Amino acid sequence: QKEVEQDPGPLSVPEGAIVSLNCTYSNSAFQYFMWYRQYSRKGPELLMYTYSSGNKEDGRFTAQVDKSSKYISLFIRDSQPSDSATYLCAFYMDTGRRALTFGSGTRLQVQP
């Protein structure tokens, strides 16, 4: 079983739609949960991070973590063409190696 599972998409939605992106993970030692956004031909950039179960909101973006189900989500409200990118979930734990573990990424296309 892979440590992190993420649907690769591509996901195509019309402008203004609500987008839901998801990851499941198997390592219960993960303590920090992140979403990175990667535009074409660029490196990933941190979009949101959280370390507790529940929701965290930042503008049109909401990150949701359910530690009991080992499931994280990113919701994008009122999606815009500029949101078209690959979204990668990422995980981190304080013990062991100090490196992020990434999902495979979901490619999102928002159609104008």
Next chain:
Amino acid sequence: DVKVTQSSRYLVKRTGEKVFLECVQDMDHENMFWYRQDPGLGLRLIYFSYDVKMKEKGDIPEGYSVSREKKERFSLILESASTNQTSMYLCASSAPDRIGNTEAFFGQGTRLTVV
């Protein structure tokens, strides 16, 4: 402004060549990383370093080595390039562990093609 700079955007090398990928960060970060990114596989960790002259193997170190002689510079070396090392290579850096600070800053990537 935070910056991680990779020396090349695109590289084409021949099978068997020794290849050097250079990465420099200007944030005084202790931790530096090399990942490769392939379709459907996401980012896979090759090597990382959390101090000068220190290195740790990641998930896929075979065929690669690294060098960190200065804090700001982390080099990835392909000892004898092979076609299965054709990929996007991403360098990243981060600050030492502290509560809430887990952000890794990435370079723009190097697209390496081995022919």
